[in-house]
Amino acid sequence: MNFCSNCGARVVARIPDGDHRERWVCPSCGTIHYQNPRLVVGAIPEGEDRILLCKRGIEPRYGKWTLPAGFMENGETVAQAAQRETHEEALAHIEIIDMFSVFSVPHVDQVHVFYRARLGAPEFGTTPESIEVALFAEHEIPWDEIAFRTVSTTLRHYFEDRARGTYRVHWGAITPPAPR
């Protein structure tokens, strides 16, 4: 951040009175520009015993497989974000079943939320964001080609819960990969 989005003056980094963290502050109009984590929201769309995955047509992780998910927008609920992203990425309409996972990814300032969801019909297709969209049985999941660790972790918990016959909400943190 270089300039104040309110008045256009150059911002400075300092700890505001009564605060405990450095913020971008405008010395001209006094606006404090807080920066906060963003929510990435998606779904595990179930089509009978298979689940829907998308092959990414955009960076990062072009060509890797993911659950449909994306940044939550202002003015919507978390569940609506999951439905919207599933339609934008896979042209699929889903019915939300239940929240399934909430993973913090603090090194990129994100929180990822996934819902279990029912595919209304086996209708889906490619989009500008997905070069391939397909249903996978558990033994067909391309584990080595999953785009994000929140997705592979969510899928692992999902198949464990499904085998056990009972689902719960899983939460935790995904830490940075160890340096090589």
Added chain:
Amino acid sequence: MNFCSNCGARVVARIPDGDHRERWVCPSCGTIHYQNPRLVVGAIPEGEDRILLCKRGIEPRYGKWTLPAGFMENGETVAQAAQRETHEEALAHIEIIDMFSVFSVPHVDQVHVFYRARLGAPEFGTTPESIEVALFAEHEIPWDEIAFRTVSTTLRHYFEDRARGTYRVHWGAITPPAPR
């Protein structure tokens, strides 16, 4: 938003190519300034059979009671945010038990998350944000003086689950109050 935080030029509202929503876009350097919901994270601190509430010492809702909660910061996990906010607002140290509620508040672009938590010791105190901090048994909860609907909804579910002897994660949306 009036000015580009990157280059200081005046921004314009338009739908970027490949997007479907109006964004603040900089015609000079091309930066798209996305705006996304913020996470408000807190705890239900349990001290034996009582729970800790804070009387707000700041606006909004000065003088009303709330669970300790506040905006999640970059670089932390959701659970760490709940612990930090509980210490900042009530000088209390908590141990996280489990995620308990996730409520979207789309009309203010927020998502509120609460964890059940154990008070390590019955130690707490007032802070610049809380003019009173106290433990309440269920029949002592000041239901008519709760600051936010996500808090009263969370507390209602909490005491229902506790009476039933089994907790689950509750989620949903809080819609704007009906106009009078």
